[in-house]
Amino acid sequence: xxxxxxxxxxxxxxxxxxxxxxxxxxxxxxxxxxxxxxxxxxxxxxxxxxxxxxxxxxxxxxxxxxxxxxxxxxxxxxxxxxxxxxxxxxxxxxxxxxxxxxxxxxxxxxxxxxxxxxxxxxxxxxxxxxxxxxxxxxxxxxxxxxxxxxxxxxxxxxxxxxxxxxxxxxxxxxxxxxxxxxxxxxxxxxxxxxxxxxxxxxxxxxxxxxxxxxxxxxxxxxxxxxxxxxxxxxxxxxxxxxxxxxxxxxxxxxxxxxxxxxxxxxxxxxxxxxxxxxxxxxxxxxxxxxxxxxxxxxxxxxxxxxxxxxxxxxxxxxxxxxxxxxxxxxxxxxxxxxxxxxxxxxxxxxxxxxxxxxxxxxxxxxxxxxxxxxxxxxxxxxxxxxxxxxxxxxxxxxxxxxxxxxxxxxxxxxxxxxxxxxxxxxxxxxxxxxxxxxxxxxxxxxxxxxxxxxxxxxxxxxxxxxxxxxxxxxxxxxxxxxxxxxx
Amino acid sequence: xxxxxxxxxxxxxxxxxxxxxxxxxxxxxxxxxxxxxxxxxxxxxxxxxxxxxxxxxxxxxxxxxxxxxxxxxxxxxxxxxxxxxxxxxxxxxxxxxxxxxxxxxxxxxxxxxxxxxxxxxxxxxxxxxxxxxxxxxxxxxxxxxxxxxxxxxxxxxxxxxxxxxxxxxxxxxxxxxxxxxxxxxxxxxxxxxxxxxxxxxxxxxxxxxxxxxxxxxxxxxxxxxxxxxxxxxxxxxxxxxxxxxxxxxxxxxxxxxxxxxxxxxxxxxxxxxxxxxxxxxxxxxxxxxxxxxxxxxxxxxxxxxxxxxxxxxxxxxxxxxxxxxxxxxxxxxxxxxxxxxxxxxxxxxxxxxxxxxxxxxxxxxxxxxxxxxxxxxxxxxxxxxxxxxxxxxxxxxxxxxxxxxxxxxxxxxxxxxxxxxxxxxxxxxxxxxxxxxxxxxxxxxxxxxxxxxxxxxxxxxxxxxxxxxxxxxxxxxxxxxxxxxxxxxxx
Numbered sequence: 001x002x003x004x005x006x007x008x009x010x011x012x013x014x015x016x017x018x019x020x021x022x023x024x025x026x027x028x029x030x031x032x033x034x035x036x037x038x039x040x041x042x043x044x045x046x047x048x049x050x051x052x053x054x055x056x057x058x059x060x061x062x063x064x065x066x067x068x069x070x071x072x073x074x075x076x077x078x079x080x081x082x083x084x085x086x087x088x089x090x091x092x093x094x095x096x097x098x099x100x101x102x103x104x105x106x107x108x109x110x111x112x113x114x115x116x117x118x119x120x121x122x123x124x125x126x127x128x129x130x131x132x133x134x135x136x137x138x139x140x141x142x143x144x145x146x147x148x149x150x151x152x153x154x155x156x157x158x159x160x161x162x163x164x165x166x167x168x169x170x171x172x173x174x175x176x177x178x179x180x181x182x183x184x185x186x187x188x189x190x191x192x193x194x195x196x197x198x199x200x201x202x203x204x205x206x207x208x209x210x211x212x213x214x215x216x217x218x219x220x221x222x223x224x225x226x227x228x229x230x231x232x233x234x235x236x237x238x239x240x241x242x243x244x245x246x247x248x249x250x251x252x253x254x255x256x257x258x259x260x261x262x263x264x265x266x267x268x269x270x271x272x273x274x275x276x277x278x279x280x281x282x283x284x285x286x287x288x289x290x291x292x293x294x295x296x297x298x299x300x301x302x303x304x305x306x307x308x309x310x311x312x313x314x315x316x317x318x319x320x321x322x323x324x325x326x327x328x329x330x331x332x333x334x335x336x337x338x339x340x341x342x343x344x345x346x347x348x349x350x351x352x353x354x355x356x357x358x359x360x361x362x363x364x365x366x367x368x369x370x371x372x373x374x375x376x377x378x379x380x381x382x383x384x385x386x387x388x389x390x391x392x393x394x395x396x397x398x399x400x401x402x403x404x405x406x407x408x409x410x411x412x413x414x415x416x417x418x419x420x421x422x423x424x425x426x427x428x429x430x431x432x433x434x435x436x437x438x439x440x441x442x443x444x445x446x447x448x449x450x451x452x453x454x455x456x457x458x459x460x461x462x463x464x465x466x467x468x469x470x471x472x473x474x475x476x477x478x479x480x481x482x483x484x485x486x487x
Numbered sequence: 488x489x490x491x492x493x494x495x496x497x498x499x500x501x502x503x504x505x506x507x508x509x510x511x512x513x514x515x516x517x518x519x520x521x522x523x524x525x526x527x528x529x530x531x532x533x534x535x536x537x538x539x540x541x542x543x544x545x546x547x548x549x550x551x552x553x554x555x556x557x558x559x560x561x562x563x564x565x566x567x568x569x570x571x572x573x574x575x576x577x578x579x580x581x582x583x584x585x586x587x588x589x590x591x592x593x594x595x596x597x598x599x600x601x602x603x604x605x606x607x608x609x610x611x612x613x614x615x616x617x618x619x620x621x622x623x624x625x626x627x628x629x630x631x632x633x634x635x636x637x638x639x640x641x642x643x644x645x646x647x648x649x650x651x652x653x654x655x656x657x658x659x660x661x662x663x664x665x666x667x668x669x670x671x672x673x674x675x676x677x678x679x680x681x682x683x684x685x686x687x688x689x690x691x692x693x694x695x696x697x698x699x700x701x702x703x704x705x706x707x708x709x710x711x712x713x714x715x716x717x718x719x720x721x722x723x724x725x726x727x728x729x730x731x732x733x734x735x736x737x738x739x740x741x742x743x744x745x746x747x748x749x750x751x752x753x754x755x756x757x758x759x760x761x762x763x764x765x766x767x768x769x770x771x772x773x774x775x776x777x778x779x780x781x782x783x784x785x786x787x788x789x790x791x792x793x794x795x796x797x798x799x800x801x802x803x804x805x806x807x808x809x810x811x812x813x814x815x816x817x818x819x820x821x822x823x824x825x826x827x828x829x830x831x832x833x834x835x836x837x838x839x840x841x842x843x844x845x846x847x848x849x850x851x852x853x854x855x856x857x858x859x860x861x862x863x864x865x866x867x868x869x870x871x872x873x874x875x876x877x878x879x880x881x882x883x884x885x886x887x888x889x890x891x892x893x894x895x896x897x898x899x900x901x902x903x904x905x906x907x908x909x910x911x912x913x914x915x916x917x918x919x920x921x922x923x924x925x926x927x928x929x930x931x932x933x934x935x936x937x938x939x940x941x942x943x944x945x946x947x948x949x950x951x952x953x954x955x956x957x958x959x960x961x962x963x964x965x966x967x968x969x970x971x972x973x974x975x976x977x978x
Contacts, residue, residue, distance in 0.1 A: 084534075085532075101533065103532065103533070104527065104532070105527045107534060203534070203536050204535075205534055207533075209766075210767050237538065239536050239767075240767060240769060241536075241766075241767065241768075241769060319766055322568055322576075322578045322761075322763070325570060325576065325578055326531050328572065331632070332532070341572065341630070368762075369759055373763075
């Protein structure tokens, strides 16, 4: 098989070749590294490429394969969002603040993936500290959408999404606080899953908003998504918010049949703001889902949906304002000089953080301040409970909800950079899912003038199997996922 | 106008858990080189998460129960935000509105009365790193950060503003420390900083019940410092009010060597800590069954032990109170009784208990106080004291010389037999030698002899003193008395 064909494989296809020893992990890895060399000048998905480490890990994987070990991810090259701590490999969060920060420990998901035989080809670009929806907030450079390099790949996991779409890796990890896996996955026509809060350990994920953050897979198809989810899920005693629920074999949920499933179409999501072409794509998708045996329920309502964005932009910045307080230049990372200790700490934050990060720290600091706490933070927590309850009620009648991933197709670089609020609206369909701690899956759902549209499936807590089943059936019936961008 | 003193104390006690509050690092950092008891979690590196130390929760519940507090059914942790280089995450994980326990009390004896001092709450948080400020000879100043202390469990015990004098505050603090020591949850060492105290002090016109502007006093590093600082602050406030001025609500620091408090920051400069629930730690349910299990396993506390000393050992309430005021002394006392085999002999137990008590409350405490030592630092073991008492009982040494020997044992850590032999303190048991000393005393003091014979009983004491002195204290006073009476009996 030619290198260009190798890199186009899904993880499970590659694993089959590796298992039959038709290709070695080193060969596969070399092909991926070559691909990165060929296209990343245009895509700019990677903050740090790790070719030497990748080849070393590939050799190790080949030894394991030689010894008879088999596994769906053993020897498969992947990319890791640069907000996940990797021992010995710098983890920048695409921020000047951590430009030279080399973690002395691995995130839990890294432990799990290394066990599964990960070959890490690099760390991918993101909006600084995962704050953004276009990857333009990276302190280093923006990432480009492989389907149209004048457009954004979405964000914050734009680097991971673009890398998967451009065949610069076979799968990737992202993190999702308000849509940061799903929105870029939708923009790049790949599969992305935000697991139920607590499904995947956050240990080693640099915190943005602790009660919303979740690590998840970004993959070329639903099968890979299920495999990666299985590899990274499970209880971790180091994360007190990680769930003890047993991890099923997610691939067993992958059946191309939706009979007996009731899918809800929440009214509030199909309101103004949705691009007409996106709406059309959704209608086509709903028809397809019905053909596959699902019952479509259009009488579903989530009345508090319009408040979700406001709730999110109070809670997430509040938590972020505390989470980012540790970057004071004293112990690690960027450190600016100053006449006094206070001045040095001030300068460190002034020059170490970018404008969006500062904006959110200020928002959160304000929302938590004496005299404002009740009106903002506390009120937002109450509405959060309301939103959760509404979802609970809806899931009494539906197995999953179907919405677009984003209201629009990918926008142009710079198009929304001047208007934070316009940018925030890009996550309007994904944010409620984090607020309620639910799982959300996005699968490719077609194209509008060559630009991807994503379909989002939302489920009740720990119903990843249902979402994967719906996503798989839809994917098999449409094959949008097989299209490749031309680069 | 006459004013009433209003004091509330905030005590922070480091807990004696093996590991830190939220990670597996050893909490026993006292002797460790800087930055050796650290890991990504207590260093606050990006991406780490806290995990609650169950033992710390247990210790806090134990303390709360001993202080008659109500235990929360569900408790949670909160983030307290403030920037400082000793706070590695930029926030401290503490407890804000749902502490582990609340509403308790502690009975304190002071100024001739016993009063219940309200306990507002007992909660748990993490200690900060330690900053070491350096001044180089060249004029450069800088600070070093030692993260060993970062994340050590810190229990906060807040009293109601129920204390009415510096003396009562001191007694409260001592009693609280004793309870923590009895529970085995903290060393209670103020000088080493494992037991810290801040005070809120205000005055109000006698007979009124509202609280006026209070001053928070910090930086008191010993019980004496707390007492002195409070005395100073009460007087200072009296003078301010006496001048017709108002008390400024502020934080003041105690300056030990100058004996004054100085303003550190005013109310306007007070931090807004922006507390909010710690999202990394779900609320913690404390099941009633678990709390009851802890209650049932609480060790004997000072008051109960004092009562037992009275009822079992026949000690006076005064002695029992002094012996049980510190756990170490009470343990020492009971070790002595056990080693002496006294507990197996009910008929002589009260007598033996009183003897041991006399030794401990007399010589032992005197020597400890003189050397500013803790019971644990004493070089005389209970076994040493028991053997010394045995020598007295056997008549091998006089009580007076035994006290001398005890001092030597206390100083050197030597065994009683060795001290007695080396210092020549053994009792003169040779009857002829005793007889010679008595004869010499009679011959040298004709007038007292005559006085005694004339019926002046106290003349005998003088003669006894002469014999004892000549013997170097080694004669058995009882034997000397008998022999003198025998010799001077009218014939």
